[in-house]
Every structure is written in C-alpha cells, then in structure tokens.
Amino acid sequence: MIAWLRQHREAFARARGRLLRQRGASLLNALVIGVALSLPAGGYALLASLKSVAQRVTVEPQLSVFLRQEARRAELEARMKSDARIAQARFVSRDEALRELRQAEGLAEVVAALERNPLPDAFVLRARDPSAASLEALAADLRGLPGVARVQVDSAWAHRLGALARIGQLALALLAALLATGLIAVTFNTIRLQILTQRDEIEVSQLLGATDAFVRRPFLYLGALQGLAGGILGLAVLLGGIASLNRPVRELAQTYGSDFQLAFLPWPQAVALLGIAAFLGWLGAMLSVSKYLR
C-alpha cells in the first residue's frame, strides 16, 4: 500500500516534471483544450442565465384581458373575482393606459399626436396556477365572455423562451460531446508523441521488469494534468469573455427594462468542469498508452 502510494507520487512527479520541462508545448496544448472547453461552458453559462430569467417570469402568470367599448365592467369584474383560478384582477382604464404610455420613453410625442385615445379598457389578471396548459384554458374561457375583445397570456414568451432554452440545451449537449471527443483526440495525440520520445525508457523499463501499470502511470497523470490545465484556461477564457460581454449586454437589457446579465458558472459546475477536463485527458492518455502497449 505504501509502495503503491509512493509509485503514484513518483509517477505524478515525473509527469509534472515533463509538463514543466516542455513549457511552451504544454501551454499550447492546454490552450487548445481550454478554448474547446470554453465554448460549451460559455453556452452553459448563457443558458443558465436565460433560464433564471424565464423562471422568474413564469412564477408571475399574468393575463391581459382587453375589453370592447360596450363591455359592462362591473359584471365582468364580479365574474372574475368569483373565478377560483384567478388570484388577482386589476382594472386598467383606457385613460390610465394612455397615461402610462405617455410616460414610456420616446412615446410621449406619438401619444400627443393622437386625436383620440385608441386604447381599450383592460383587466390585468394573475392566475393561481402558472402552468402553460391551465393558463391557456383560462384564456380560452375568458375569450368566451361577452364584451371581451382579446386575451393575451403575457407569460407566453417565457414559455417560448423555456422551449428555446431546451433546444439550446440539446444543441449544447451535442457541441459538448463533439468537443469532448476533440479533447480526447488532442490528448491521445500529444501522449502518443510523448511516448515516442520516451520509447527507449519504456523499452528498458519493460526489459527490467516494469509492469504495464508502471509504464502507463506517468502518462495518465500527464494526460490528466494537461486536461486540468486546459480546464483552468477554459474557465479563464469564459470569465474574460463574460466580463467583456456584460457591459453591452446590460445596456441592451436596460432598453427592455430588464436587469439581465450573464453570470459565471456556479462554482460546483466550474469544479465539475475541471474534473471532466482532467478525466477526458486521462481517458485520451489511457487510450494512447494502451494502444502502444497493445
């Protein structure tokens, strides 16, 4: 057990030594891996940021009910208050709506140019059940009421965003799988070259009684260390990318009245990314050495 640990320590020291001795090449390899990793990691960070927005909106399931001019407001209000599916109903008169519109940036002149108020009276409702299906059912019922011109499910876009995010997630998974394969291939190749430069040492070791595990060990550490270094660089690329993107993103989001921002990976995911990078490096090295040893 102690001998086993010592052999691991020695193999690790040898791998680290090789990595440091060929600093330039090691850095370039790590950079290739880092850039490859930063793409799916960046995609993941983007999706996670979007998802948090979508979730925040869907917990406030809102419907806007626009009324015809001849609608009887009191009757409708009573009907809505009695509906158990509706948590809250707020009446917004057409005058009130116009006032709000006038306050909105850039629209004051447009409103001033209007001869008469084109806006309808409306109710803004909050439903109890935020699920898309129940919101749609409620909207269909409301459309059937006399005096109702149009019902709009305001949170629909959040659902669409959710669906988009799911597609994005799938695309991201594909991208990640492709780049993981690439990472294994990169490690496979660098370890193969490393093996070729140390063919003499491997041959002599085998003649003197080295087991396959002994020969393999430093290369596995080398692959894992290279993957880990790539993972760290990948996170650094991501961090730099997010920092430089966030200023324009914030400005854009503000014009939509949102405080949306890209967030860095949560730290468990960041640590997981490093672990995955190290594992893939190890795997590439394993395939490479095993092929050499047959």
Added chain:
Amino acid sequence: MISFSAVSKRYPGGEEALRDVTFALQAGEFAFVTGHSGAGKSTLLKLIPAIERPTSGSVIVNGQNVGALKRSALPYLRRNLGLVFQDQKLLFDRTVYDNVMLPLALSGQPPREAAKRVRAALDKVGLLARERANPIQLSGGEQQRLAIARAVVNRPAVLVADEPTANLDAESAARILDIFVSFHQVGVTLLVATHDQALIQRYGKRVLRLAAGRLAA
C-alpha cells in the same frame, strides 16, 4: 536453474536461429555460450527472460516454463533475473545513479533501502565515484560495468550477459570477468555469451558451443 529441452526458434520469415537445443545449468554454475556471429547466442539468451519465445520445446527458469508465461507475468520473471544486454540499453537522460535506481524504482523499493543498494552495486563495479556523471561521459568499459551494476542491483540469483566484453580492451574485459567471478563465488548462476576464445580458455568454465543454431558437443 535453467533448462532448455529441444528448443527451436524460427523468426518469422527467416531461418531457424536455434535448432533442437537441450542443456541444463545447475544453480551456481558459470557457463559461457560461444560461437560465430549469427550462431544463435543472442537468441538463446533472449529466451531466458522471454524477450523471445521458443517456436518449439520448453525453456524452464527457476521451475517456470517461461515460454508459456502470460504477458502480465513477465515483469515478475524479469525482476528475478540480472540482464546485461549486448547494446547495454543505458538511459542517457539521467545520471549513473538513476540508471541503477531504475530496476528498484519500478519494483517499488523503499527509497532508503534502494539508495543503499544502488551504492553497493556501484561500489561493486568500481563506479561509486561516478554516480553523479551522465553515462555518456563514461568510457566503454565503464558503461559496461554500469550495465552490470544495474543488472545486479536487485540481487538476482541468475545473471545473463550478452557479449559483455565486446569492443573492450583486454584489461577492461578482464576487469569485467573478475566481477563475474566474484558473483559466481557468492552463488549466482551465470550465463555469458562471448566470441572471445582467449577469455574462455583463461577462465576454464563450462562452454556451450553453438554452430548454425545447434549445440555442438
């Protein structure tokens, strides 16, 4: 200790390097293998650590049929043999000391014990003062002695050496043979390939004479 029975070895697409070779070496025996170039000396020696496998017949080392050993068992066989290769196979990217350390490192010896053994082996071949040197700085005879130190650092019961005195002057060759004799005196079994007839005559040990792959009487 080592016994060959009806061993033949044919390389793929080539001639038979060994034909029907049978002999036995007792524990503690010292024998030379001799013959012209291409007579099969190296092939015979390579069968013992299973670097090559016999085409037919059996090679028994220390009770094990080494021709039938699984690949995964070979390291443990080789750790118990001392091997001196014709081309020495020294590593020039590390010191004399580290070359001798290699067999101990790969069998996981405790470092303190290993360091003692490395120094003892280097002392035995007269290279202790050169332990920090790179093998490239050593003379031919010194390199050969370094190869011997590496072969014996594990204290093997069997030492197999292929042309250990090739390309050496008489004085260096004699020095190497003296080292072998001292191992023989402490009970090590030795099998040494050489084409140097003068050397063989001087030491008067058992001789296995190979001619075209056959053992001559």
